[in-house]
Amino acid sequence: MPAIFEKIDKIKPAYDMAYKVVLFICKLLLVIDIAITCYTVVGRYIPFIPGAAWSEEVILTCMSYMAVLSAALAIRRKAHIRMTAFDTYLPPVLIKILDVLADIGVLVLAFVMIVIGWQYASTIGARGSYVSMPWLSRFWMYFPIPVAGVAMVIFEIESLYNNIKAFWVKEDKK
Numbered sequence: 001m002p003a004i005f006e007k008i009d010k011i012k013p014a015y016d017m018a019y020k021v022v023l024f025i026c027k028l029l030l031v032i033d034i035a036i037t038c039y040t041v042v043g044r045y046i047p048f049i050p051g052a053a054w055s056e057e058v059i060l061t062c063m064s065y066m067a068v069l070s071a072a073l074a075i076r077r078k079a080h081i082r083m084t085a086f087d088t089y090l091p092p093v094l095i096k097i098l099d100v101l102a103d104i105g106v107l108v109l110a111f112v113m114i115v116i117g118w119q120y121a122s123t124i125g126a127r128g129s130y131v132s133m134p135w136l137s138r139f140w141m142y143f144p145i146p147v148a149g150v151a152m153v154i155f156e157i158e159s160l161y162n163n164i165k166a167f168w169v170k171e172d173k174k
Helices: 002-045 055-077 092-127 144-165
Strands: none
Touching: 002 055, 002 144, 055 144, 092 144
16 A cells, blocks of 8 residues: 555655745735835835825735635644644544544635635625725635635645555654
8 A cells, every 4th residue: 555655745746836835925925014014104104205095905915815825834734723632542543533534624614715715706806896996806805715725725635645644654753
C-alpha cells in the first residue's frame, strides 16, 4: 500500500505552491489595508491630503478576504481550534477516524461555501454597489466566500489524504 502513497506524495509541491500563493495574497491584502488606513488617518489631520470616503469599505472588503483565506491556510497547518482534551484517553485508531470524519465535515462545508457563496456573490452582490463607490459592484464583498471555499477544498483534500495515509504509514518521530 505505501507505493501508492509515494506516487501521490509527488504532488506535495503543488500544495506547497498553492499555500505560498494564498499566503502571498493575504500578505498583499494586509499591506493594502495598512496603506489605505494610513492614508485615511493622515488625510484626517493634514489638510492638503484629500479624505478618502471609499477607504472604509475597501479596508473591510480586504479584511474579509484576509480572514477567510487565512482560515483556509490554517487547515494546512492544523492550526484551527480542536477538541483534544480526550485524545489521551481515546485509542489512537479512534482519533485517526475522528480526524478523517472532521476532514469530511470541513470538506462538505467548503463545498457549501463555494456553491452558496457564489450564489450570493452573483445574485445579491451583483445587484448592489458600494455606497461610496456606486460604480463598483458588491459582488466583490461576497466573493471571498467562494474563493475561500476553493482554498479550503485544496488544503482539506491534502489534510484528508494525510489522515488516511496515517492508517497505513507510520511517521518517523524525530
